Amino acid sequence: MKRAIRFVALMLVGLILGLPLGIRLGHRSFDRGNEMFSDVLALSEYETLAGIQYKESDFPHAKQALLDLLKFMDEMETNNRLELQRSAELDRGIAYTRLAFLEEKAGNASESTAYIHKAQAVLSKRDGIEPTEEHLREQVTRYDKTPTYKLPGIFLLSRKM
Amino acid sequence: MKKWLSSLVAVTIGLGIGCGLGYFAALLNAGTKNVLVTSLTGSGFQQVFTGMGKLYAFETLASNCKGSSDMRFVLGNEADLIVRLREAANGTALNPAIDVAESRLAIRNAIAAEAVKDPKLQSEQVARAGKLLESSGWTDPSEARMRRVITAPDQEECRQTPRTQAPTR
Numbered sequence: 180m181k182r183a184i185r186f187v188a189l190m191l192v193g194l195i196l197g198l199p200l201g202i203r204l205g206h207r208s209f210d211r212g213n214e215m216f217s218d219v220l221a222l223s224e225y226e227t228l229a230g231i232q233y234k235e236s237d238f239p240h241a242k243q244a245l246l247d248l249l250k251f252m253d254e255m256e257t258n259n260r261l262e263l264q265r266s267a268e269l270d271r272g273i274a275y276t277r278l279a280f281l282e283e284k285a286g287n288a289s290e291s292t293a294y295i296h297k298a299q300a301v302l303s304k305r306d307g308i309e310p311t312e313e314h315l316r317e318q319v320t321r322y323d324k325t326p327t328y329k330l331p332g333i334f335l336l337s338r339k340m
Numbered sequence: 341m342k343k344w345l346s347s348l349v350a351v352t353i354g355l356g357i358g359c360g361l362g363y364f365a366a367l368l369n370a371g372t373k374n375v376l377v378t379s380l381t382g383s384g385f386q387q388v389f390t391g392m393g394k395l396y397a398f399e400t401l402a403s404n405c406k407g408s409s410d411m412r413f414v415l416g417n418e419a420d421l422i423v424r425l426r427e428a429a430n431g432t433a434l435n436p437a438i439d440v441a442e443s444r445l446a447i448r449n450a451i452a453a454e455a456v457k458d459p460k461l462q463s464e465q466v467a468r469a470g471k472l473l474e475s476s477g478w479t480d481p482s483e484a485r486m487r488r489v490i491t492a493p494d495q496e497e498c499r500q501t502p503r504t505q506a507p508t509r
Contacts, residue, residue: 182346185347185350186346186347186350187350188350189347189350189351189354190350190351190353190354190357191354192351192354193350193351193352193353193354193355193356193357193358194354194355194357194358194361195354195358196351196354196355196358197354197355197356197357197358197359197360197361197362198358198359198361198362199362200355200358200359200362201358201359201360201361201362201363201364201365201366202362202363202365202366203362203366204359204362204363204366205362205363205364205365205366205367205369205370206366206369206370208363208366209366209367209370210366210370210373213370213371213373213374214373216374217373217374217375217389217393220375220376220392220393220394220396220397221375221389221390221392221393221396222392223396224392224393224395224396224399225392225436227396227399227493228436228437228438228440228441229436229437231437231440231489232437232440232476232477235478235479235480235485235489236476236477236478236479237477237478237479239477240476240477240478241477243435244437247434247435247436247437250433250434251388251434251436254385254434255389258383258385258386258389326492326495326496327492327493327496328489328492328493
């Protein structure tokens with residue numbers, strides 16, 4: 180009887196020691212993946228709606244949609260939600276380039292140049308190399324011709340999920 | 341020696357059970373933080389964030405790649421979500437294109453009405469979508485245009501879905 184009580188007591192000690200260990204292991208395994216999953220879903224939808232507006236609406240609405248998408252990304256960052264920093268930075272760079280295209284079409288050359296500079300700054304922070312304006316224009320023009328509304332960073336992540 | 345061994349076995353069993361329980365608790369905890377599970381609560385941004393995640397999920401279901409989605413359930417829930425998302429966005433500096441999401445839903449409803457041969461509901465939904473698209477600054481706010489806009493992401497979604505069938509319309 181005494182031996183059984185001792186056995187159960189030792190098991191309880193093990194259980195108490197194991198519980199926080201398991202919780203810690205579990206958090207390490209699931210939390211990041213779960214947060215990333217949520218981030219991809221939310222950003223995918225936001226990008227889709229902004230992408231639809233960019234491709235289908237007039238200048239003021241398209242511009243507003245892209246600026247709003249950038250604001251959403253900023254908010255994600257301030258709320259520590261941006262687990263997918265590199266993918267989001269790529270999309271941010273493309274959003275700035277699209278804004279540059281819109282401003283250019285509207286005849287606002289200086290605003291267009293400013294957005295190109297912003298795109299270059301974001302992408303050089305991401306890749307360590309500043310893309311040339313020509314390269315940026317070529318890549319984004321090519322991407323704009325695809326039927327996808329999501330931006331490529333999140334698009335690629337969502338395909339992996 | 342025997343006593344020492346039985347003590348070790350007891351602690352190891354306890355440690356295993358504790359670890360397992362802790363791991364499971366962490367899994368449950370992580371699940372409750374998922375946008376698909378949580379409700380629209382918290383700060384304005386958090387609500388918009390969660391709402392957008394859920395909207396993506398409903399749109400994935402609405403693309404109906406396997407032809408097995410209960411469309412009435414999906415579209416009904418998406419409509420409720422859009423109302424709550426609009427309310428949530430009002431309390432923030434964000435201005436997501438909710439009118440576009442609503443018109444996309446209206447066209448999906450029109451497609452569903454067409455399938456059950458309800459021309460009245462179909463034309464109501466098409467008119468609603470047109471109004472929303474006009475206010476969203478669309479250069480072509482026609483039903484045909486929105487159908488094409490819906491088709492592209494649906495096909496993309498279906499390409500990613502295993503054992504895909506063509507979306508049911």
